[in-house]
Amino acid sequence: MDKDNVTRLMYGDKEIILVGTAHVSKESTELVRQVIAEETPDSVCIELDEQRYDSIQNPKRWESTDIVKVVKSKKVGFLIANLILSGYQKKLAKKLGTNVGGEMLEAIASAKDVNAQLVLADRNIQTTLLRIWRKLSLWEKLKLIFSLTFSFGEDTEISSEDLQELLKEDMLESAISGLRKQFPAVGQILISERDQYLAFKIKNAPGQKIVAVLGGAHVPGVKKEIFKEQDIESISVIPPKSKISKITAWIIPALITGLFVYAFIMNIQTGLQQLSAWVLWTGLLASLFTALCLGHPLSIITSFIAAPITTLHPMLACGWFAGLVEATIKKPTVQDVQNIQEDIFSLKGVLKNRFLKTLLVVIMSNIGASIGTFIAGTGIIRNLL
Structure with missing residues (x-):
């Protein structure tokens, strides 16, 4: 047994055994099997949430994804984030000649072999991603999207030094490890908060002997957090949108609508001109961006x-309608x-x-409509004042 990757702790009357793994390492899979077989724990905790557990158990689940339902449920952004992260994991595992999550699958199987209770110890991935997103400013969000897009698109070789660093990290963390210095909130939410969450779930797992299978990067943090009190509720909720963003979402359409009313009161011809400018700028740019993809x-x-129409209502988005049409006409195949x-x-x-093209249509159409809103809105204000 590799003792360097196995940490034993006593928490009250519980013995907790932390197994540090590399998520794309064959050796880690063997270590997990050996530890669980020898220790025969009451519980086995794994670094997965319910969504990722379902995904790793059923890797072909994407085949049943209904793109129309995704667009209607307004989860396009979350789906894209998941696709990028899972695609990165698959890409990295392919370079290393292994499978993603092999050690987690082994932990699940070994837990059954020794009749141990399986505990999904990680925080919901959607909560983690949304907590990151809500903590960033608009400028940081734009920088993050740009950085993710270009860093994931690179097809560079992985050096032996890079490999050793990647093997120490959670797959989710390794996907955006280079961004932590630029975005401190990312590191705090992605690592520190999850250390707290994992520690809470592990020390409260049933039984007196618990084996926890974690990415190597989490072991030091979890080891410390086990003996601390965690405010689990505060790190398990998705922060609400800021009041400023909520107010802005309604103020801009209300302001534009008010300007239209004012223009028509001044002169019907003026009102028609401003309304025509609005329709042309928002409609033409939305359709142009849709055509570009x-x-x-x-x-x-x-x-x-x-x-x-949709640019004057904060609860609607042009891209949803364009995406639904695209998905209906060009229905994605298996x-x-x-x-x-x-x-x-x-x-x-x-x-x-x-499938991806439909998502692109949703995004591009919304971008075009937003640019059109800015140009037409400033034009109306300038003309009327």
Whole structure:
């Protein structure tokens, strides 16, 4: 047994055994099997939440994803984040000649072999990602998207030194490890908060002997947190949107609508001119951006029609309508869904993949409508004043 990767702790009357693993290491899989077989614990804790547990148990789950339901449920951004992260993991594992999450699968199987209770000890991934997103300013969000897009698209070779560092990290962490210095909130939420959450779940697992299978990067933090009190509720909730963003979402449409009313009161012709400018700028730019990603002609027309209306209502988005049309006309195939995690890292792959192309239509249409809103809105204010 590799004692360097096994840490024993006593917490009250409980014996806790932390097994530090590398998520893409074959040796870690063997270590997990050996520790659980020899220790026969009452509980086995693994560094997965329910969503990632389902994903690792059913790697073909993407084949049943309904893109129309994704768009309707307004979860396009979350889905894209998941696709990028899972695609990165698959890409890295392929370079290393191994499988993603092999040690977690082994922990699940070994727990059954010794009749130990399986505990999903990690925080929900959606909570983690949204806590990161809500903590960032608008400028930081734009920088983060830019950094993720270009860093994940690189196809550079992994040196032996890089490999050793990656093997020490959680797969989720390794995916954005280079961004921690730029975005301190990312490191705090991604590592420190999860150390607290993992420690709380581990020390409260049933039984007196507990084996916890963790990414090596978490072991030092969890080891300290075991003996501390955690405010688990505060790190388990998604922070609400700021009041400023909520107010702004309603103020801008209300202001534009008020300007239209004012223009028509001044002069019907003036009102019609300003309204026409609004329709043209928002509609043309939304449809142009939809066309840039080679959207279907009906999706382009939908963007043009929807943009002038949806930009005046904070609860609607032009991209939802354009995306629904795109997905209905060019329904993604099973093959498209199977190729998602490879196609997402190249523009050519995204454009040929109907599933990813639908997501791109949603995003691009919204971007075009937003730019049109800014141009048309400032133009109306300038003309009236």
